[in-house]
Amino acid sequence: MHAPMELVCPAGSLPALRAAVDNGADCVYLGLRDNTNARNFAGLNLDPTAAQEGVRYAHRRGVKVLLAINTFPQPGAWQRWTSAVDTAVQLEFDAIIIADAGLMRYAARKYPELRLHLSVQGSATNYEAINFYRTRFNVQRAVLPRVLSVSQVEQVIRNTEAEIEVFGFGSLCVMVEGRCALSAFATGHSPNTTGACSPAAAVRWQEKPDGLESRLNGILIDKYREGERAAYPTLCKGRFKVAGETYYAIEEPASLNALTLLPELVRIGVRAVKIEGRQRSPAYVATVTRIWRQALDACARRGEAFSPAPAWMAALRGVSEGQQDTLGAYYRPWK
Amino acid sequence: MKLALGPLLYYWPRQEVLLFYDAVALSPVDVVYLGEVVCSRRHELRLPDWQALARMLADAGKEVVLSTQALIESESDLKTLRRIVGNGEFLVEANDMGAVHLLAGSTPFVAGTHLNVYNAETLALLIELGARRWVPPVEMPQAMLQALLREAPRPPECEVFAYGRMPLAFSARCFTARRYNLQKDSCAFRCLDHREGLLLKTREGQPFLALNGTQTQSAAVCNLLAHLPELGQSGVGIMRISPQARHTLDVVALFREGIDNASRLDDAARRIQALVPDVACDGFWRGRPGMEAGASS
Structure with missing residues (x-):
């Protein structure tokens, strides 16, 4: 038997961290208030004082x-990143991502x-x-990009x-x-260097006679x-024209939801499952964490017989982008 | 300044590829990168075919490098990767850390543009492991590149993406197949019909991106010819031209002219504008959104 699967939940703020902890997360992850993390948005993330409080609350x-x-x-700016690592150690974080x-x-x-994750x-x-x-850095865990099928x-x-x-x-x-x-x-804002994708500062909504435009x-x-x-104009989730057809050429506004795959993920030995959403509200974190906690516990009890409760799926769809969900690359035909 | 021809990012019929490289053999490029970087389903040329081309180009006096696939997902992708790494004949461009893992310490390699190297520490690590040339990410501005090379203890040969539609992203999903409502596994090889990708426009008709199977490119063609002097001053030793469906070797000739004769650079930069298929851009190099074009591009 594999060790139980950990539930890793997002915290863009102290209230979100408490929501994750109180609703059954095994781990919470957060970033500091600068471009050392990939959710570098105004008003988000924790300064070292808040981070310390968060670590204590969780521990x-x-x-x-x-x-x-x-x-x-x-x-x-090399030192900004090394001091983030130093901070993690000083504040007794359990790992860095x-x-x-x-x-x-x-x-x-x-x-x-x-x-190291x-x-x-x-x-x-x-x-x-x-x-x-x-081999080189004794990395303990790897978080996989959302490109692989289950096999x-x-x-x-x-x-x-x-x-x-x-x-x-x-x-x-x-x-x-x-x-x-x-x-x-x-936009000039790079996830790799500035820690932001399609940032709000670059977004313009314009009411036009023939409809509402997002730019x-x-x-x-x-x-x-x-x-x-x-929907929020994340640039890969808009409608564009390709060879005469206008459609979601790259992807619809939708969230990944792998809840139905849980028994399979456990069976193949996945050690932790991550919830995305440091930019989302504490209420989102609470809802998603609670449902996934229940699901993980149910899956541990029932094994392969597990199937997600319809109410869970509906609640998750309610907090999904565009109120739609997908299995993404886990499901081959998505590709 | 040397001139390199990057790997062919599109899927062209076999005969066209062979004819293209026959012409490349006679062109004034110094370095040629070969191999399938984008999609493992593409098989008009297989590795032995690329190796045969490599020998032909080497005989013609070119330095030849075999490029590895950027997004490696399956065991069969890894099998191909291992064969390239162990080819025993040509230098390898590593486009994924898996490739670096297999090359490290035993075989010198080119650290490709799809590895994330943004600082001197990471560059130094790759050099220790055997990188002897480095191609920075396309989004890296001149100021960052210059500072990075200044901080690097032993800066390697540096090659910059200088012409062509820029590779911006990779996905497990094939966007060309999606356009035709096909699944990737049964894509009918529609990429063969799109020699420079499928143009993606906004709903008001602005060319924005180009869909090239699992790769997303810029619609605008990056053109850094006019920036040649700054590239040299920043420590760049090679300019990379990415094969395009049209005028590639004319572009090569104009770059060569600008490199060999500083007094003709302005003229070459003016003439190249007629060869750019849609719009040109140089924003990344200038530290701006990549799609922007300065007065000189």
Whole structure:
């Protein structure tokens, strides 16, 4: 039997952290208030004082806390990233979620006891890549990009000693994380360097006679007729024209929901399941964490006979992007 | 300054590919990258075919590098990767950390543009492991590149993506198949019909991206010819031209002219504008949104 699967939940603020802890997270992850993390949005994330309070709150309740340092350090600012690593150690975080190989070397040399989790931003989609980080920096866990089918995830697990964490729920990156320059191309804000994709500062909503337009740095991402539900203009989730047809050319606004796959993920040996959404509200975190906690416990009791309660699925759909969900790349035909 | 021809990112019929590289053999490029970087389903040329082309180009005096696939998902992708790594004949461009893992310490390699290298520490690590050339991410601005190379203890040869539609993202999903309501596993190889990808426009007709199977490119063509002097001053030793469906070797000739003769650079930069298929851009290099174009591009 495998060790139980951990539930890893997002915290963009202290209230969100408490919501995750109180509703059954095994781990919460958060970022500091700068571009050392990939959700570098105004008003989000925790300063070291709040982070310390968060760590105490979680630890008193037996919950682990992970610090996301998952952007890439840049020339002239190397120390901002190393001091984020130092902060993680000083504040007694249980692990850091890290993407940059050079920074991993710093962490592994200076703090050999510090647990390293390879961030999804590290773009390791195969076991040879994961084993690179495992062999050189003793990475304990790798978070897989949302590109693999379930059988490909299983193949990875069979060929590495690193624990494997996968995404279970939340906004879906259609592109391999860490290797997407679309936002940088359109807005100048890069997930890899500034820690932001399609940032709100670049968004303009305009009411026009023929509908509501959403623009990102001037680029028309979508247009809505009366009665159509408008979505946040993440640039890969707009409607565009390709060879005469207008459609969601890259992806619909939808969230990943892998709840139905839970028994399979347990069977193949996935060690942790991640909930996306540091940019979402404490209420979102509470709802999603509670449902996934119930599901994980039910799955542990019932094994392969597990099936998610319709009420859970409905509640999750209610907090999904565009109120739609998908199995994403876990399900081959999605590709 | 040397001139490189990047790997062919599109899927062209076999005969066209062979004819293209026959012409490349006679062109004034110094380095040629070969191999399938985008999609493992593409098989008009298989690895032995690429190796045969590599030998032909090497005989013609080119330095040849075999490029590895950027997004490696399956065991069969890994099998191909291992064969490229162990080819024993040509330098390898690693486009994934799995490739670096297999090459590290034993075989010198090119650290490809799809590895995330944004700082001198990570670059130094790759150099220790055997990287002897580095191609930065397309989004890296001049200021960052210059600072990084200054901080690097032993800066390697640096090659910058200087012409072509830029590779911006990869996905497990095939967007070309999606356009035709096909699944990737039964895509009918529609990429063969789109020699420079499928143009994606906004609903008001602005060219924005190009769909090239699982890869998403810029619709605008990156053109850094006019920036040649700054590239040299920043420590760049090679400019990469990415094969396009049209005028690639004319573009090569104009880059060569600008490189060999500084007094003709302005003229070459003016003439190249007639060869750019849609719009040009140079925003990334100037530290701006990538799609922007400065006066000189």
